[in-house]
Amino acid sequence: MNTETREQIRNAIVAFLGDRPTRVFSVSELTRKRDLRQAVDAEFDESHVKDALAVLMGFGLVQEVPRKLAGLSDYQITSEGVIFRERNIP
Numbered sequence: 001m002n003t004e005t006r007e008q009i010r011n012a013i014v015a016f017l018g019d020r021p022t023r024v025f026s027v028s029e030l031t032r033k034r035d036l037r038q039a040v041d042a043e044f045d046e047s048h049v050k051d052a053l054a055v056l057m058g059f060g061l062v063q064e065v066p067r068k069l070a071g072l073s074d075y076q077i078t079s080e081g082v083i084f085r086e087r088n089i090p
Contacts, residue, residue: 018085024074
């Protein structure tokens, strides 16, 4: 996967989560969302979404929200991510 496609996935995730700041989503939910699929010009899978989330967490735009009893994690945009989305992604 090329750099442009990875950037499209990251931007699509920030835009999607930024429009729903109070909700949390799993990797599989994000991968299936039509909004994300339409925003990216290539096919992608859960591994690509996980990689994008790791980068976004590194920038402080997304946070991991562990599920208490499942041992799994969901993801939610941070306040910095909402500001980034409002300023940079139409």
